[in-house]
Amino acid sequence: MKPDFYEDEVIEGFYVPSMLKKAWGVQMDVLRETDIICRRHNIPYFADWGTLLATIRHSGYIPWDDDLDISMKRKDYERFLRYAEKELPEGFKVMHFKNHPGHLFFVARIVGKPRICFEEDHLTRFHGFPYIAGIDLFVLDNVCSDREKEYLRSKKAEFVLTVADNIAENRTVGKEAEEQLRDCEKYTGRRIDRSLKGEDLRVRMYELVEELFASVPDEESDALVQMMPFGMYGNTLHIPKEYYRDTVRLPYMDTAMPVPICFDAVMRRKYGNYMEIHKAWGGHDYPFFYGQHEQLLATLDFEYPAYKATPSDITCMTDRLPGISERSEEYLAIIKNKSCAIKEGDKEATIDLQKVMIEFGTSIESVYGEGYGPVPLLESSCEILYDIYCGSKDPDVYEKTVEPLSSVVKDSILDRHDIVFMPFAAKHWKYMEPLYHRYKSDDRFCVHVIPVPYYYKAYDGVFTDEVFDPAQYPSSVNIEDYKEVDLEGMHPDKIVIQNPFDEWNTVMSVLPEHYSVVLKKYTDELIYVPFFVTDDFTDKSERDYINMDHYVCMPGVINADSIILQSDIIRDTYIEKILEFIGSDSEDIRRSLERKITADPELIIHDTDECTDGKDSDGRKTILFYTSISSLAEGGSRAVCKIRSALDVFAASSDRIRVVWITRCCSELPGSIDKITADGFKDEVKRFLDMNIGEYVQDPDPCENDAFAGSCDAYYGEPSSVALSVFYRHKPIMIMNLDV
Numbered sequence: 001m002k003p004d005f006y007e008d009e010v011i012e013g014f015y016v017p018s019m020l021k022k023a024w025g026v027q028m029d030v031l032r033e034t035d036i037i038c039r040r041h042n043i044p045y046f047a048d049w050g051t052l053l054a055t056i057r058h059s060g061y062i063p064w065d066d067d068l069d070i071s072m073k074r075k076d077y078e079r080f081l082r083y084a085e086k087e088l089p090e091g092f093k094v095m096h097f098k099n100h101p102g103h104l105f106f107v108a109r110i111v112g113k114p115r116i117c118f119e120e121d122h123l124t125r126f127h128g129f130p131y132i133a134g135i136d137l138f139v140l141d142n143v144c145s146d147r148e149k150e151y152l153r154s155k156k157a158e159f160v161l162t163v164a165d166n167i168a169e170n171r172t173v174g175k176e177a178e179e180q181l182r183d184c185e186k187y188t189g190r191r192i193d194r195s196l197k198g199e200d201l202r203v204r205m206y207e208l209v210e211e212l213f214a215s216v217p218d219e220e221s222d223a224l225v226q227m228m229p230f231g232m233y234g235n236t237l238h239i240p241k242e243y244y245r246d247t248v249r250l251p252y253m254d255t256a257m258p259v260p261i262c263f264d265a266v267m268r269r270k271y272g273n274y275m276e277i278h279k280a281w282g283g284h285d286y287p288f289f290y291g292q293h294e295q296l297l298a299t300l301d302f303e304y305p306a307y308k309a310t311p312s313d314i315t316c317m318t319d320r321l322p323g324i325s326e327r328s329e330e331y332l333a334i335i336k337n338k339s340c341a342i343k344e345g346d347k348e349a350t351i352d353l354q355k356v357m358i359e360f361g362t363s364i365e366s367v368y369g370e371g372y373g374p375v376p377l378l379e380s381s382c383e384i385l386y387d388i389y390c391g392s393k394d395p396d397v398y399e400k401t402v403e404p405l406s407s408v409v410k411d412s413i414l415d416r417h418d419i420v421f422m423p424f425a426a427k428h429w430k431y432m433e434p435l436y437h438r439y440k441s442d443d444r445f446c447v448h449v450i451p452v453p454y455y456y457k458a459y460d461g462v463f464t465d466e467v468f469d470p471a472q473y474p475s476s477v478n479i480e481d482y483k484e485v486d487l488e489g490m491h492p493d494k495i496v497i498q499n500p501f502d503e504w505n506t507v508m509s510v511l512p513e514h515y516s517v518v519l520k521k522y523t524d525e526l527i528y529v530p531f532f533v534t535d536d537f538t539d540k541s542e543r544d545y546i547n548m549d550h551y552v553c554m555p556g557v558i559n560a561d562s563i564i565l566q567s568d569i570i571r572d573t574y575i576e577k578i579l580e581f582i583g584s585d586s587e588d589i590r591r592s593l594e595r596k597i598t599a600d601p602e603l604i605i606h607d608t609d610e611c612t613d614g615k616d617s618d619g620r621k622t623i624l625f626y627t628s629i630s631s632l633a634e635g636g637s638r639a640v641c642k643i644r645s646a647l648d649v650f651a652a653s654s655d656r657i658r659v660v661w662i663t664r665c666c667s668e669l670p671g672s673i674d675k676i677t678a679d680g681f682k683d684e685v686k687r688f689l690d691m692n693i694g695e696y697v698q699d700p701d702p703c704e705n706d707a708f709a710g711s712c713d714a715y716y717g718e719p720s721s722v723a724l725s726v727f728y729r730h731k732p733i734m735i736m737n738l739d740v
Contacts, residue, residue, distance in 0.1 A: 008551065010532040012063050014534065014544065015534050015544070017547055018506045018508075019506055019550065020547075026112055027133055027134060028068075028255070029125075030068075034070070034135065040083075041080075043083075046258055046259055048071040053267060054252070056264070059251045059253075059721040060252055069135065070137055071137070071138040072137065073139075073224065074140065074213070074214045091122070092111065093114045094137070095108060095109045098203060098207065100114065101199065106213070106227065108137040110134045111134030116296055127459075128459030132289075133288075141216065142214075142218060142241075143222065143225050144221060154227070157232060159184070159187060160209050160212065163181065164202045164205035165202065167180070168202035184205065192205065213228075221241060223239055223240050224239050224240075225237060239269055243265050243634070244266075248261050249665075250664065251721075261633040262630055262633045264631065264719060274719065286542070309553070309558045309581060310582055313559075313582065314592050320491075321521045323488070323522070324491060325416075332406055332409060335356060335402070338352055339398075353385055354385050358378075360374075360378060361378040363489065364378075377402070381398065381402045384398045385398060419445050420450055420487065420490075420494070421435075421436055422451070422496065422514065423449070423451050424510050425467065426451070429474075430605045432496060445493075448485070451468070452468075454468075455510075455511075457507060482514075487522045491522055491523065492523050494526075495526050495527065499514075499516075500554040501555070501556065502554070520560075527564065528564070539576050539577070548574075553578070560596070562596060565597060566601060566604040575597060620656055621713040622694075622712045623657050623660070623694075623716060624660050624722060625646060625661045626716075626718055627643060627717055627718055628664035628718050629669065629670075629673070632677055634738070636674060637676060640684060644684055651691050659695075663685075664699055667698050669681070706725055710729065713731065
């Protein structure tokens with residue numbers, strides 16, 4: 001993955017922190033090594049569960065998911081285990097109940113390392129992510145086509161599994177345990193060694209359960225199931241074997257993920273209408289590495305580095321450094337005092353006053369540039385002072401010259417109001433731009449835009465590559481060089497930032513002199529505007545709320561004098577999160593936060609605000625029509641008829657609509673698609689091209705989804721990541737049903 005992949009990002013309205021991105025990166029590394037072995041030995045595997053959903057609907061990770069799931073048929077799984085033990089890179093491991101104590105699941109985990117590791121080579125290899133991360137490997141077993149036999153098999157497996165757990169945990173002992181072990185031997189046809197005790201006995205009995213899972217031969221099976229738990233305890237999530245008769249690869253992140261050829265049918269069996277968005281997610285604690293982190297903290301004999309804040313950080317006053325206004329008043333007082341001495345004939349005072357005026361002018365120019373405001377007046381006054389010292393001019397001439405100085409300083413400095421915008425990336429400027437335009441249109445303010453660079457960090461926090469792109473800002477914005485601006489000297493009325501992290505982001509950092517804790521000293525008001533917009537949520541939205549740890553519980557938010565957010569809902573959620581973070585239930589601090597944090601929707605740019613309509617140059621509407629190999633594999637000639645019918649409807653309305661027909665995995669149909677279906681599909685493609693009613697697109701890159709969604713008026717076809725992009729633009733979507 002490229003370095004920018006690991007940056008914090010909002011995807012589909014959900015904040016994805018850099019640590020989760022790192023976990024994804026490790027999982028993708030493990031997937032690549034797994035894929036190498038599977039390709040080398042012709043071992044089919046499939047994306048499964050959330051990863052199959054993610055592949056079809058998102059063309060990558062579901063933003064609010066944190067794991068990666070694949071599955072293999074039983075015989076392929078057993079082959080993979082044999083090869084993986086020898087061929088996975090050093091440190092990698094396939095963890096399962098037979099080789100990893102405590103892994104009491106009928107699912108394997110392929111990991112980069114089976115322990116938390118802070119060793120240099122590991123952190124370098126795995127993006128600075130020290131926790132155990134990898135992919136879950138599920139096993140698909142044959143389902144007996146005789147459902148009575150299948151039921152008996154599942155009940156035997158349930159019994160043996162229950163006995164194993166009860167005996168291992170001493171819930172069943174003595175004579176009762178012996179009787180149950182004999183029953184297990186009868187059900188499995190295997191002798192159980194009575195010398196095995198505790199966990200050793202449990203592992204042996206789990207092996208017997210697995211033998212029961214694998215006991216149905218291919219010729220007696222018509223379906224597949226993940227036996228634990230979806231083939232037991234009354235569950236019958238049986239998937240027809242024909243759905244898995246072939247594998248195709250769909251785009252996923254920066255690679256292609258293998259999926260069953262009838263992937264849509266598999267997903268409907270597992271999730272029903274899987275295009276519905278549900279951010280409430282079950283299955284395990286989120287994010288998975290939080291639990292590991294807590295275990296790590298319990299073992300350390302030192303305090304783990306982490307940003308912390310207290311209630312006093314919200315309420316205490318910052319020591320603000322004086323700026324040009326304060327110094328100007330000081331200089332004016334000195335000039336006034338020494339001018340009196342010159343009037344009284346003190347020639348030596350002219351030398352001191354010249355030095356003061358030169359210092360004053362230099363100070364002004366360091367902030368506002370050469371010749372600004374009072375500088376010409378100070379220069380001419382210095383020349384007169386020199387003449388007075390030499391005796392060639394009268395002190396009255398100086399008095400008349402210097403008389404306007406106080407007024408010029410007041411107009412050009414004391415009454416001047418500077419506001420500085422400090423974006424850290426051009427791609428985030430749009431979130432600052434509405435506030436910029438508000439102040440730019442206010443004649444009372446002198447507005448500065450001073451982009452600052454940011455740097456990627458190695459695992460040890462050392463800065464590596466610089467990212468600085470001032471040329472990417474709109475040409476209408478006057479960009480100033482951060483190296484040339486004296487913020488401390490200027491002491492602007494307001495500084496607007498959008499980077500909340502200071503040094504506490506795991507992937508990137510701005511320069512230390514641009515940390516919020518520093519900038520706060522240089523201004524009367526530090527304003528924080530987030531570089532992103534999420535969907536609205538409350539503390540009841542568990543995963544959204546947890547991820548606030550990574551962007552709300554940060555110095556930029558705590559140090560800011562003002563925070564501008566998108567809505568009252570998000571404002572209230574920020575307040576609850578900050579109170580929780582600083583460990584306070586004080587009403588006074590709550591009121592302080594309520595004053596500090598404001599909701600101003602007019603200042604928030606939403607990405608979907610940039611939508612365009614899909615009208616063609618001749619006024620026709622644009623329809624996205626999407627089909628894939630999945631419908632052809634499942635429906636055969638029915639799918640071809642459905643496509644033909646849709647094309648006929650489109651053709652009949654060609655004076656009002658144009659069609660963009662997108663197909664996925666249909667350029668070379670595999671042999672598992674019958675010839676009648678394959679030929680019929682090819683005929684429909686040719687017919688569409690001959691109709692000249694639109695554009696035919698094969699296997700576009702998912703990065704084009706937004707462009708397709710932005711340029712269309714409606715979507716019709718199979719579920720896809722393109723449909724999701726259309727959904728987020730609030731445009732009509734109709735999912736194709738072969739049976740209607």
